[in-house]
Amino acid sequence: MDSGAIRRWLALGVTVLTASGLLALASPGSAQAATSYCSGRKVRTLPFSTGSVQVFKRTGYVCAVTFPKTHGARKSMSVSVQARGGRPVVDRGQFAHHAGPVTVHVGHRCVRIKGSVGSGSVDSGWILC
Structure with a gap:
């Protein structure tokens, strides 16, 4: 292999690594995080205005997680789920990533x-009736 071919292969490798890194940064982190919870x-x-709540459902159960628009510093967050006729279950506190x-x-x-x-x-x- 001559030096020109080696340079082309190295350039291709750098391009692929750069593209994969950019795709990893561009993917929505909160959606991936919620599925793990x-x-x-x-x-x-x-x-x-300051975040979102993602709601999941499986046979007979509902799960919810609150995510802020900006991660980092701890801030006041809460999430609650209430079945009609029942009491709400709440997670409230100072969190950096999610409630x-x-x-x-x-x-x-x-x-x-x-x-x-x-x-x-x-x-x-009242939803998911």
Whole structure:
């Protein structure tokens, strides 16, 4: 192999590594993180000004996780899931990456999801009926 061929192979290798690194940075981290916290399929994303709540459902259960728009410093976050006729299950505190997961057995009842990050919040009302 001559030196020109070696340079071309090295350039190709650097290009592939750079492209894979950029794709890894561009992929949505919160969606991948939520799937590791909640089992089942994602049924809703509830966006709000300072973050979002991702909602997952599997046979008879609903799971929710709140993610901030910006990660890093600890901030006040919460997530709650309430089956109709039951009490809400809440995770609230100062978190850097997420609040939750919170999982509730809902059977075939409607569910209410709430989430907040700092001053922003969302309330789904009764959904998944």
